[in-house]
Amino acid sequence: MRVLFIATLVAPLFVVLQTPAAGQDRNAAATAKASAPIDITGYWVALVTEDWRFRMITPRKGDYQPVPMTPEARKVADAWDPSADEASGNQCKAYGAAAIMRLAARFHITWQDDSTLRIESDYGTQTRLLRFNSSTQTASAAGERTWQGYSSAQWEGPASLKVSTSNLRSGYLRKNGVPYSENATVTEYFDLAPIPSGGQVLLVTAIVDDPQYLRQPFTTSSQFKKEADGSKWDPTPCAAK
Amino acid sequence: MGSNAVRRKMNRSALIFGALCLVACSSAFAQMELNGSWTPRNHEFLTGDGLPVDFTGIPLSEEGRIRALSYSESQLEMVEHQCQGWPAFYLVQGPFGLRIWSETDPLKGNVISYTIGGWEDRAPMTIWMDGRPRPSQYALHTRSGFTTGTWEGNTLVTYTTHMKAGFLRKTGAPSSDEATTTMRFYRHADILTILEIIEDPIYLAEPWILSRSFQLSATPQPPIGPPCITAYEGSVGPTAPHYLPEKNPFVNEMTTKYGVPRDAAIGKPETLYPEYRRKIPPATAVQ
Numbered sequence: 416m417r418v419l420f421i422a423t424l425v426a427p428l429f430v431v432l433q434t435p436a437a438g439q440d441r442n443a444a445a446t447a448k449a450s451a452p453i454d455i456t457g458y459w460v461a462l463v464t465e466d467w468r469f470r471m472i473t474p475r476k477g478d479y480q481p482v483p484m485t486p487e488a489r490k491v492a493d494a495w496d497p498s499a500d501e502a503s504g505n506q507c508k509a510y511g512a513a514a515i516m517r518l519a520a521r522f523h524i525t526w527q528d529d530s531t532l533r534i535e536s537d538y539g540t541q542t543r544l545l546r547f548n549s550s551t552q553t554a555s556a557a558g559e560r561t562w563q564g565y566s567s568a569q570w571e572g573p574a575s576l577k578v579s580t581s582n583l584r585s586g587y588l589r590k591n592g593v594p595y596s597e598n599a600t601v602t603e604y605f606d607l608a609p610i611p612s613g614g615q616v617l618l619v620t621a622i623v624d625d626p627q628y629l630r631q632p633f634t635t636s637s638q639f640k641k642e643a644d645g646s647k648w649d650p651t652p653c654a655a656k
Numbered sequence: 657m658g659s660n661a662v663r664r665k666m667n668r669s670a671l672i673f674g675a676l677c678l679v680a681c682s683s684a685f686a687q688m689e690l691n692g693s694w695t696p697r698n699h700e701f702l703t704g705d706g707l708p709v710d711f712t713g714i715p716l717s718e719e720g721r722i723r724a725l726s727y728s729e730s731q732l733e734m735v736e737h738q739c740q741g742w743p744a745f746y747l748v749q750g751p752f753g754l755r756i757w758s759e760t761d762p763l764k765g766n767v768i769s770y771t772i773g774g775w776e777d778r779a780p781m782t783i784w785m786d787g788r789p790r791p792s793q794y795a796l797h798t799r800s801g802f803t804t805g806t807w808e809g810n811t812l813v814t815y816t817t818h819m820k821a822g823f824l825r826k827t828g829a830p831s832s833d834e835a836t837t838t839m840r841f842y843r844h845a846d847i848l849t850i851l852e853i854i855e856d857p858i859y860l861a862e863p864w865i866l867s868r869s870f871q872l873s874a875t876p877q878p879p880i881g882p883p884c885i886t887a888y889e890g891s892v893g894p895t896a897p898h899y900l901p902e903k904n905p906f907v908n909e910m911t912t913k914y915g916v917p918r919d920a921a922i923g924k925p926e927t928l929y930p931e932y933r934r935k936i937p938p939a940t941a942v943q
Contacts, residue, residue, distance in 0.1 A: 460930065461929075461930060462928055462929075463713060463927075463929070463930070464866045465700045465701060465713055465866050466700055466713075467712035468914050468915075468916050471933060472916065475914065475915070481698055481699055481700070481701060519929075519930040519933055520930055521930060538930060572809070572810045573809040573810055574810065574811070575842070575844065604842070604847075606811070606842050606851075608840050608853075610853060610865070612855060616851065618840075618849065620847065620867075620869055622847065632697075634697035634847065634869045636700070636849045636851070636869050637867075638851070638866065649931065
């Protein structure tokens, strides 16, 4: 009877220990790098299988579908002037954190230190820092707004990475001037998947919230294929056109 | 039976119960709830522009491209094509929401299958979770095909075979009856993202990988669509409308309207990668 009693108590305990939340608690003391449930480091190339004409070339002015823009956003986009952006040093407006993972680019992901993931893009030569062990308070104190803003990261569930970004400079969701404001926030989820015939895919689901310029959160999911090395890495400066 | 024997039997039962709970309960905890209604986040262009030759983003094989360029949308006026519908992978490309429900084993409580409701041109898809074997390769092929599913942690992974030949895109990019689809269902809070990997040894040069997100909805999504009813739409004679591939009159429309290079419009695989940008004249589309 004693065994029955102990087994009844212990079995659910094992279950609780195996749940994602318990896993997070268990790893709380370890560094983000040491407790990483997935490895997203390496070279990744964007697969432009969706929205080709919005990502591979600069769309024509007025070609905004299917972004849920507010009327105010449309006015701003209709006034898009890439030459003026270049002249004012704003040629990187379409390379900010709300848009960069949707660009036709290669990305290099590395650990900068035990609690910071670094994402570099060759197209636009941008750098994102995903900080674990950070807080909203830290973000608000992050100082000057930047194209890439301030990103807080946390492992989520058994195999995902969640990233929250704020403190952005206003920029473009598309290269043809579809705007997001400096109050926009970006929530991203990073997931991995094998390709049955060989290889690995990184899926990034991005949700941009911006009540000023978006009627509802702008949600996209982008796919990246892992590459063996950086032999195709092609640093290219930002271009407004 | 003596009291020691009874005790030993109970102890053995307790250990078996514990072991079973360890396996079954933990896997149940690792899963996500998928049942319910999901509205689409139609913020990505997966179905193309509607121009007759828009195969951008699809890595067509040479055979697939020839077949795609020979397609005329006037085929849809033929009675036998009016209700032909789409293969299962249209789930991700189509503009509609999802209604998902499950069938549960009344004794064990485990999920036997998930069903994703259909629409007028997409049949309902059943995802078998009970480990049943895949049918013979010669078995009946249907619009929705045969799908099995397993949980990998929080992710539902499905694999579909036995789909009828159909279209990768409504403008005629073809899929063969040898095409297979692997889908992964990722749920993050109220967002469900489906990653789809379509492989077709005949019409695709490499796997076509795409995804779409859905938002959990309190408003019910319909589990079925309106019925498709055929009618006379002007089709006459026994021939199927088509073009000779090299004489498709619409092949330059994407270039004229949007500045998309022809190689991209006709789905050449190299156009899916960023280095192709180097081959595009600067500011092609900016006006």
